Amino acid sequence: MSPNGPPYTRIAASLRAQIASGEYPPGSRLPPHRELARTHAAAQETIRRAIAQLQAEGLIETRGQHGTFVQTRPTIRRIANDHYQRRPTTTGEPTSPFAHSAEASGGHATWDHETTRETADETIATRLAIQPGDPVVVTRYLYRYDGTPTQTAVSWEPAALTAGTPIELPETGTAVGVIPRFDTIGLPIDSVTEDITARPPTPTEVQTLALPPGVAVLTMRRTYHAGETPVETADIVMAGHRNLLTYRHAVT
C-alpha cells in the first residue's frame, strides 16, 4: 500500500487496514504468524514486530497459545471523575467513585481490599506531611469491571488521625468513601490534588491487570486535604488504552 518505512511497519499498516475494513472483524482470529509470514513474504520475526505494534495500540490481543484475535472491546470505559461534591444526604445507598462511574457506563463494579498497618517510608511521609516511621493504615484495592480487573489502588492514611475512631479501618464502617468517612469524625475534606501521568507498567501490573504487552498505564496520585492537613493519599493505576478520565471544572 504505502511504500514508506521498513517492512514491519508496512505489514502492520496492512493488517491495521484489514481490521478497519472489517476483513478481520472484532473477535475474529488472525492467521497464524507462520502463514502471515508466507503471504507477506517475510520472516516470522518480522511478522511478530508488526503484531507487537498492533498489540501496543490495543487493536489485537494474543491469547496464550490459542492465536491472535482482534480486540472485541476497543471501546473505552469512562471514569467520570466529575466534581468532588458531597452527595446530598438522602436515602441513596453509599457508593464509591469507581462504582459510580462503572454503573454510569453500564457495567458492574466489584472490588477486593486488604488493610494493613505499616510505617511510612520517606515518600509517603512527605505526601502525608508526617515523619518517616510514623504509623499508617494502608489499604490495597483491586477493582473489577464486570469481573475483569481494571484498576488497582493503594491508599495511605496517617494512623494518628483515625486511631480510636469508628473509621479507623476503611471499608468497615457505614460511611463509604474517603470524604464521608472523614466527615463523620469532624475532619471535613475541602480539597484534593491529583497528579496524572502515563508510564509503562511494572511486571506486577502486567499480571494483575492482564495487560497486553506494550500498553502503558495511566496513573493518578491523589491526596485529600482537610485544610492544610493531608488526610489520605493514594496511587491509582489503570490500563491506559481502555480508560478515559473526564473532568469538568467551573471557570471562575
Place this chain on the structure above:
Amino acid sequence: MSPNGPPYTRIAASLRAQIASGEYPPGSRLPPHRELARTHAAAQETIRRAIAQLQAEGLIETRGQHGTFVQTRPTIRRIANDHYQRRPTTTGEPTSPFAHSAEASGGHATWDHETTRETADETIATRLAIQPGDPVVVTRYLYRYDGTPTQTAVSWEPAALTAGTPIELPETGTAVGVIPRFDTIGLPIDSVTEDITARPPTPTEVQTLALPPGVAVLTMRRTYHAGETPVETADIVMAGHRNLLTYRHAVT
C-alpha cells in the same frame, strides 16, 4: 541476578540495576549492542529487545548512530493545570497556561502556531455542537520547552462565533488565551471539560515530539463552554513519560 523469565528480561533487569547503581550515570554511554552481546553471551537481537524495554521505560535513549545513552532528564516536568481562574486584571503581561506552567518549573516556553479556515468534519461538529461542513477556525500549535518540542495542540473554534470580531484569529489580538479572548466579545466561558487518556503515538507524533520508541502519549481533549455553547475544543498531545498533569479541586 534473578533467574526468572526469558534472557532478554534478565538482561534488561541487569542493565536497569547497573543504571540505578550509578555504574552508568545519567548522560553516560552504554556499550555498543555488539559488545553487550559478547559480555552477556547473547545475540545482538536479544540485546535489542532488552534495550527496547528500557527505552519504553524512558530510562535510556538511543541517538541515531551515536550510541545508547542513559537519560539525563528522567525528571518529570510539571504542567500545573490548576484551577481555571481568570487572572486578576492587574499589570501582569498576558500569558498562556503552557507558558505559566513552564516558567513555574524553571524553564522557558515558546510556541509556533498556524491558523487556517476549514470546515468541520463529523467529529469536530459533534464536539462543537455545530453542523458538519460549518466553517471553523483551526489553529495548530507546537510548544517547546527550553527549545525542545514537548507538546502539540490543535484547536477548533466555530467561525460563526468570532466572525467580524477582534478575536477572529487566535494569537493575533491583545488578549492571549481562550478565556480572556472570549471575555472581550461578551461570551464569558464558565466551564471546561477535559478527557484524558494514554495511547501509543502516531508516526507523526513520534517525529514531531522526538519520542523514543515505546513511550505512550498523554492526550487531553479539552472543550470550553459558555453556558451550554461550546466555544473552543482542542486536542493536546504530550509525551507520557516526561509530563505530569496536576489538578487541585475544591471539595464542596
Place this chain on the structure above:
DNA sequence: TAGTGGTCTAGACCACAAT
C-alpha cells in the same frame, strides 16, 4: 501429535556519523 505464540541465534545488509 500437531498447531500456536514466544524466544533465541548467527549472520547479513542498510543508513548514517565520525574519522
Place this chain on the structure above:
DNA sequence: TTGTGGTCTAGACCACTAC
C-alpha cells in the same frame, strides 16, 4: 573506512493447548 543503531532472515527450540 569504521563504528553505530536498526532491520531482516532462515531456522531452531520451548511451553502450552487442542485433539
